Structure formats: C-alpha cells, structure tokens
Amino acid sequence: MGQAEVVIVGGGISGLSLAYFLLKKKPDLDIKIIEAENKAGGKIVSENISSFLCEAGVNGFLNNKPSTIVLANELGIEPLMGSEHSKVRYILIDGQLKKVPEDPLKFFASSLLSVRGKIRMIGEYFIPPLKEDIDESVQSFVSRRVGTEFYEKLIDPMSTGIYAGDPTKMSMKSCFPKVYWLEKKYGGLIKGLIALKKGKKNVETAPKSMLMSFRNGMVELIQSLENKLASKILKNKKVLDITLNNGLYNLYMADGEYLQATKIVLACPAHESANIVKEFDKELSKLLASIPYPPLSVVAFGFKTEQIGFGTGLYGFLVPHREKRKILGCLFDSTIFPNRAPQGYVLLRTMIGGMRSPDLALLPDEKLIETALSELRDILSIKGNPEFIKIFRWQKAIPQYQVGHEEKLRKIDERLKSFPGFYLTGNAYRGVSVNDCIQNSIELADKFLSL
Ligand SMILES: Cc1cc2nc3c(=O)[nH]c(=O)nc-3n(C[C@H](O)[C@H](O)[C@H](O)COP(=O)(O)OP(=O)(O)OC[C@H]3O[C@@H](n4cnc5c(N)ncnc54)[C@H](O)[C@@H]3O)c2cc1C
Numbered sequence: 001m002g003q004a005e006v007v008i009v010g011g012g013i014s015g016l017s018l019a020y021f022l023l024k025k026k027p028d029l030d031i032k033i034i035e036a037e038n039k040a041g042g043k044i045v046s047e048n049i050s051s052f053l054c055e056a057g058v059n060g061f062l063n064n065k066p067s068t069i070v071l072a073n074e075l076g077i078e079p080l081m082g083s084e085h086s087k088v089r090y091i092l093i094d095g096q097l098k099k100v101p102e103d104p105l106k107f108f109a110s111s112l113l114s115v116r117g118k119i120r121m122i123g124e125y126f127i128p129p130l131k132e133d134i135d136e137s138v139q140s141f142v143s144r145r146v147g148t149e150f151y152e153k154l155i156d157p158m159s160t161g162i163y164a165g166d167p168t169k170m171s172m173k174s175c176f177p178k179v180y181w182l183e184k185k186y187g188g189l190i191k192g193l194i195a196l197k198k199g200k201k202n203v204e205t206a207p208k209s210m211l212m213s214f215r216n217g218m219v220e221l222i223q224s225l226e227n228k229l230a231s232k233i234l235k236n237k238k239v240l241d242i243t244l245n246n247g248l249y250n251l252y253m254a255d256g257e258y259l260q261a262t263k264i265v266l267a268c269p270a271h272e273s274a275n276i277v278k279e280f281d282k283e284l285s286k287l288l289a290s291i292p293y294p295p296l297s298v299v300a301f302g303f304k305t306e307q308i309g310f311g312t313g314l315y316g317f318l319v320p321h322r323e324k325r326k327i328l329g330c331l332f333d334s335t336i337f338p339n340r341a342p343q344g345y346v347l348l349r350t351m352i353g354g355m356r357s358p359d360l361a362l363l364p365d366e367k368l369i370e371t372a373l374s375e376l377r378d379i380l381s382i383k384g385n386p387e388f389i390k391i392f393r394w395q396k397a398i399p400q401y402q403v404g405h406e407e408k409l410r411k412i413d414e415r416l417k418s419f420p421g422f423y424l425t426g427n428a429y430r431g432v433s434v435n436d437c438i439q440n441s442i443e444l445a446d447k448f449l450s451l
Helices: 013-025 067-075 104-109 115-126 138-146 148-163 177-186 189-199 219-232 270-276 282-289 365-380 405-416 434-450
Strands: 002-009 031-034 046-049 052-055 079-081 089-093 096-099 211-214 239-245 248-253 258-266 296-304 316-318 329-332 345-353 388-394 422-424
Touching: 002 013, 002 248, 013 031, 013 067, 013 219, 013 434, 031 219, 031 258, 046 388, 052 296, 052 345, 052 388, 067 079, 067 211, 067 219, 067 434, 089 148, 115 138, 115 148, 115 189, 138 148, 138 177, 148 316, 148 329, 177 189, 211 219, 239 270, 258 270, 258 434, 270 282, 282 405, 296 365, 329 365, 345 365, 365 388, 405 422
Parallel strands: 002 031, 002 258, 089 316, 258 422
Antiparallel strands: 046 052, 079 211, 089 096, 239 248, 248 258, 296 345, 296 388, 316 329, 329 345
16 A cells, blocks of 8 residues: 555556646655556657657647747757648548638638538628627527638538537537637627737737647657656556545555555546446436547558658648548658658658548548548658658547536536545646646646645
8 A cells, every 4th residue: 555645546647747746846755656558648759660750649739838848948848839831731621622811811711611601701801799697609609700611611510620529519618719709709700800800909819820849749848857756656557446445545555555645636538437446336327428529540651652642731620511531631751840750751740530430530540541541642752651650549648628527527516516625637638738738737736735
C-alpha cells in the first residue's frame, strides 16, 4: 500500500500538466500520477518510422490560445511554427478540391459558395436571434443563421476536422461557444464580428492562427513534463476502482496494489472514469459513460513528392459529408512541418471513421489502407504506390460534446459536491484541444490549492 496527498489518474497532457502546475505553486506537494500504459502521453504519440516522423494522434496546437506556448516556454522547449504553406487549405466540393480563401473579401470572389449561398450568408445580418437560450445542434444553428449551403460546405467539414463528429448531434454551445455567444450578445454573427472589430480599432489585429508543434513532434512536450515529474509518475498501473473511507480515498489497481490519498483527480477519458466509479457512484458513472467516443483511424502514407499529381504545397483538405466519401480529410504533415519526411518525400495522414462512419475506422488493415488509398488517388491524382504505410488506431478517440453536454456537466458537478477532494479533468468536459486541456489544468491547480 502506498500513500500520497494527491493522486492524479491518467498521464496524458491533462494529468501531467496539472501535476506540473500544482508543483509549481507548491513544490513540496506529495503527488503521484498513475498511468495505465507503459508510457505517458495518452493521445500524444510521435513515432520515428523509416525516417518519417509520424504523429499517431495529436498533430499540433494552434497559436490562437496561449496555454501550450506558455507551458513550453516554462519548460525551456522551443515551439516549431508550421510553414507558410500551412495557410493553404482545401475543401472537397463536388469532387474537386477548392481552396479556402484566407480573407473574407477573397471569399466573396471565390467559387466556394454559389451566388445564392453568398447572398444567404450576408443575409445573416437580418436574421433575428433566438430569444431562448436553447442547446441547439451545430447543423441547426449554422443553417438557421448562415444558410444550409454554408453549413454543408464549410462548417460540416470543419466540425469533422476538429471532433470527427456529427454536427447534427454536436452542441453549438459546447463545441463553438464563442460563435454561439456572438448571437446571444450582439444579436447575430456579422453584428458581433463588427462590434468586436470596432472594439479593437486601435489594437494591432492578431495574425491568423497557425499550427505549431515541436522539432521532435508533440511528444517533446510530454518528455519535458516527464523529466520534471520523473519519480512521481507510476506507469503500468491501471486504476480499476475507488472507495472513500474516513476522508481518505483508496485507489485499487489492476496489479493488486492500492494507494491512499486525501485528494484525487481522474484525468483519464470519461469512459475510463465511468468504469473507475462504477461501484463508487452509479449515477456519476452513468453520466460519464454517456459521453460518446467514436473510433478513428489515422492512415499515414509516405510518397515521393512527384507522385502527388495535385501538388504538395498545402496544409491539407477536408471532406464534407455531402460528398459521400470514405475519408474525413487528409493532412500534409511534411508540408506543415518539413522535417516530418525525408528530402523528396511527402507524409500524408488520412483520417477515417468518427461519429458518422465508425465502422470504417474498424476495417481490417488491408481494407483500411485500400479505402484510404483509393480516395487519395482519386482526389489528389496520385500515381504509383506509397513507399511507406502506417496505421494508428484509436478505438475511442475524441469525446463528443453533443446537445445536452452542458446539462450533463451540471449534473456531474452536482454529484461531485458529495465527494470533497474529488475532481475530474481531461478533454471530455470543457474543451477538446491540447490548449484547452492545459488551460483547464492551470485553472484547476488554482482552485485546488485555494480550497
Ligand atoms: C487522432 C486524434 C488526433 C488529435 N489531434 C489533435 C490535435 O492535432 N490538436 C489538439 O489540440 N488536439 C488533438 N486531439 C485531441 C487530444 O486528444 C487532446 O487534446 C489531448 O491530447 C487529450 O489529453 P488528455 O490528457 O485529456 O487525455 P488522454 O490523452 O486520453 O490521456 C489520458 C491518459 O489516461 C490514461 N488512463 C486511462 N485509463 C486509466 C486508468 N484506469 N488508470 C490509469 N490511467 C488511465 C491513458 O492511458 C492516457 O495516458 C486529437 C485526438 C485524437 C484521438
């Protein structure tokens, strides 16, 4: 039996960054991080295979929020900015790749939307806001305000690109809160954007958000945190169950050992937390288990640059649902970060599966490769075979914030009030990105130590 003042379950970016910020505030805090696998990092896994640097899961973070950059600076590691080409993004429309214009003026000149679609988009200005504060789906909110064409061609693929979700089920309020609140606060999206721009009249406008990572991949962030936390991380220890006796939490592990703690934080995926609290609090367990995590597969291909007929100077492309294709999109990893592939080669990562086509993610290896490759051949005019192929499978990938998510969180918080010193964190609740996970850790560390 071991003991610690604080036990964090889960050594992904949420758990590790929380431990880091707690120790920064209170260096003598007796803290342990319990990780089920033989390595920390969770969905952050960077692998060097045949001279290709592949991200199995997380590809990077945007510089439009500060948390990851601030943490990296504190850890003394230098973020790597995506190349200029990474501003070049495409969407598949009627079987053809169309460039997404970088600024709104070019947008109106582009052929991305029909004239009717563009007029409907401008008409957003005159659409009255909904009076009630209802939890509306992304599809319903965007179609109502900006029109069906805008939704189908732009927001549907964007929702898939971030969440691998189904926008007819995703909650606008929980997935895109800033846009949701523009309607509530200013009466509409165009009105809101104008007001925000006016407010910033004398302020230098922020540069467009860019994808960032690290020279050796996202794992560099995990390795630096591990170096700081070294002896506090216990690996190969899966927590199965918890109990609370006389103000102390007991955590029971798969290897038969157990730990006691005054405070615990479950920083693992919600479906895992649901299993851990199954006997402890059935209601809490049910709420956590109701957050869906559809499967997603990432198929990485290495080609010679000249094999890609379409060219390689792009970030990647997304595929709207209306195109009825079998892939969600594809990222040109080695265009974004040139050191991801050897000279003369390109590394493409294709996403398959998600909420709307979970079965595709679960296809056997050969079928999965064949499916991804035939779509890429058609869309990018690829000649010949790839020189490198690697599949990364995520049985339970990205948590879905569906309509009702906010109410679910309220009920979860209500249950937690009965258990002093018991916390939940991770990407299942208030933000799915690495930036959000780190920001949540900063806030939880503050709250934690003030109690
Ligand atoms: C394919 C894919 C691509 C993504 N790309 C991006 C991206 O480019 N940018 C971005 O910002 N976000 C991306 N995300 C989202 C990303 O997952 C999160 O931002 C973040 O990495 C989640 O971190 P976390 O620590 O909350 O959870 P996780 O990374 O899931 O970590 C949870 C940890 O808990 C451990 N654990 C689970 N059960 C137990 C148990 N019973 N006992 C002990 N330990 C346990 C796990 O082993 C794991 O290490 C992507 C996600 C996926 C799946």
